[in-house]
Amino acid sequence: MLKKIIDILSNPILFYADKAGNSVFRNFCWFRNTGCMYKFTLSKAQVGKILEYRFELEKYLKPAYFIIPVIIYFIFIHLKFNMWNMLLCEFLWIILVFFCQATCSYLYSRFLVKNFGKYEVVEFAPNLPQHKFEEFRANFKSKIIIIIAAIVIFFIPAFIIQYSIKLNVTAKRNFSAAIKLSKVYFALYPKNESIYDMRAYALYMKHDYEAALKDYKDVLDMSGKSFSSKDLVRLANLLFLEKKISTPENAVDILNEYATRKKMSVLEQSQLLWIKSLFRIENNSTEAIIQDYNDLLTSLDQKDVKNQFYISSDKAYVLYLMGDYESAINSYNLLISYAEANKKEYSKELRSLYAERGFAKRQCGDNIGANADFVASGIDTFELEKYEPSFSEQEFVVDKF
Numbered sequence: 001m002l003k004k005i006i007d008i009l010s011n012p013i014l015f016y017a018d019k020a021g022n023s024v025f026r027n028f029c030w031f032r033n034t035g036c037m038y039k040f041t042l043s044k045a046q047v048g049k050i051l052e053y054r055f056e057l058e059k060y061l062k063p064a065y066f067i068i069p070v071i072i073y074f075i076f077i078h079l080k081f082n083m084w085n086m087l088l089c090e091f092l093w094i095i096l097v098f099f100c101q102a103t104c105s106y107l108y109s110r111f112l113v114k115n116f117g118k119y120e121v122v123e124f125a126p127n128l129p130q131h132k133f134e135e136f137r138a139n140f141k142s143k144i145i146i147i148i149a150a151i152v153i154f155f156i157p158a159f160i161i162q163y164s165i166k167l168n169v170t171a172k173r174n175f176s177a178a179i180k181l182s183k184v185y186f187a188l189y190p191k192n193e194s195i196y197d198m199r200a201y202a203l204y205m206k207h208d209y210e211a212a213l214k215d216y217k218d219v220l221d222m223s224g225k226s227f228s229s230k231d232l233v234r235l236a237n238l239l240f241l242e243k244k245i246s247t248p249e250n251a252v253d254i255l256n257e258y259a260t261r262k263k264m265s266v267l268e269q270s271q272l273l274w275i276k277s278l279f280r281i282e283n284n285s286t287e288a289i290i291q292d293y294n295d296l297l298t299s300l301d302q303k304d305v306k307n308q309f310y311i312s313s314d315k316a317y318v319l320y321l322m323g324d325y326e327s328a329i330n331s332y333n334l335l336i337s338y339a340e341a342n343k344k345e346y347s348k349e350l351r352s353l354y355a356e357r358g359f360a361k362r363q364c365g366d367n368i369g370a371n372a373d374f375v376a377s378g379i380d381t382f383e384l385e386k387y388e389p390s391f392s393e394q395e396f397v398v399d400k401f
Contacts (some may be wrong), residue, residue, distance in 0.1 A: 011141030035124030
């Protein structure tokens with residue numbers, strides 16, 4: 001099939017007269033090797049007139065072959081970079097090229113019928129030596145190689161620009177240059193998540209928080225429903241930046257809006273809930289935290305005891321940070337009982353749980369119970385303070401580029 005298409009596309013012959021004296025003119029078609037045959041011999045002047053009209057049509061058709069992909073490419077680079085948009089642009093390209101071909105074919109056919117009457121559609125098969133067809137194929141392949149080389153040459157600067165942006169963001173710390181290079185990249189090449197991330201960081205460092213926030217929103221939209229560790233960083237920074245330009249409450253609402261668009265695993269949901277919970281505690285907006293943890297725990301399969309254990313551990317830790325020490329102790333009691341019953345699997349976690357419960361008891365004034373838990377944890381006295389539940393103020397997260 002491919003060989004046949006190459007033979008059709010590579011063949012430059014537009015007219016031939018067969019052994020019976022019939023005149024056959026090539027039609028406009030990529031995938032069908034058809035000709036328009038008249039069962040009589042045409043004069044040189046008549047053949048010249050037909051070919052002259054064909055050349056006139058090709059004066060418009062050939063530029064269209066170049067202009068159409070250029071237009072579609074510049075449409076594509078302003079769309080979200082995903083498979084559906086790639087397929088959409090390919091389909092649009094096929095439709096437009098087919099329309100141009102069909103228009104030329106219609107005009108050519110009308111010209112033939114008007115001037116020379118009806119013709120018979122036949123296979124366009126000029127009687128040429130085999131080596132001629134091989135020459136045609138070789139010339140066609142050379143043109144394809146040139147086109148591919150031109151495309152490669154066009155995209156080489158994309159990698160150079162991307163590397164330059166990375167260099168300016170990381171080593172040189174020239175954030176203004178990184179922002180300018182990003183604009184050049186997006187003007188010429190398809191949207192790239194990595195460029196958005198680097199530009200968002202550069203904009204943040206230049207204190208242009210609104211523009212940085214917009215880049216994070218754009219890249220989160222661009223990545224679709226899929227979720228990655230980079231999306232976790234983007235959402236954390238979205239939360240941080242939204243707070244800077246509006247309110248903590250609005251920041252959480254925006255986070256929830258973008259998070260619900262993503263398809264996340266239980267682990268990813270718990271990681272995001274952890275970030276959101278610490279943010280709410282920092283900003284004294286703790287009303288919905290425990291309900292969010294309860295909702296996540298309720299959504300789990302009852303057989304998924306491992307995730308239930310770790311999410312419940314996070315919940316107990318958060319309760320401590322909220323200052324609800326009694327509830328934290330109740331949660332730690334259940335966790336420690338389960339971990340003791342499954343000591344082989346949760347031996348490391350037991351150390352932390354005993355220590356954290358000890359600190360909660362100490363906050364409640366139960367120093368004897370606290371000391372008993374500290375001893376049960378097996379943690380060195382000088383290391384114990386490291387295990388007290390705490391959090392630091394949220395900062396902008398700088399990911400690896």
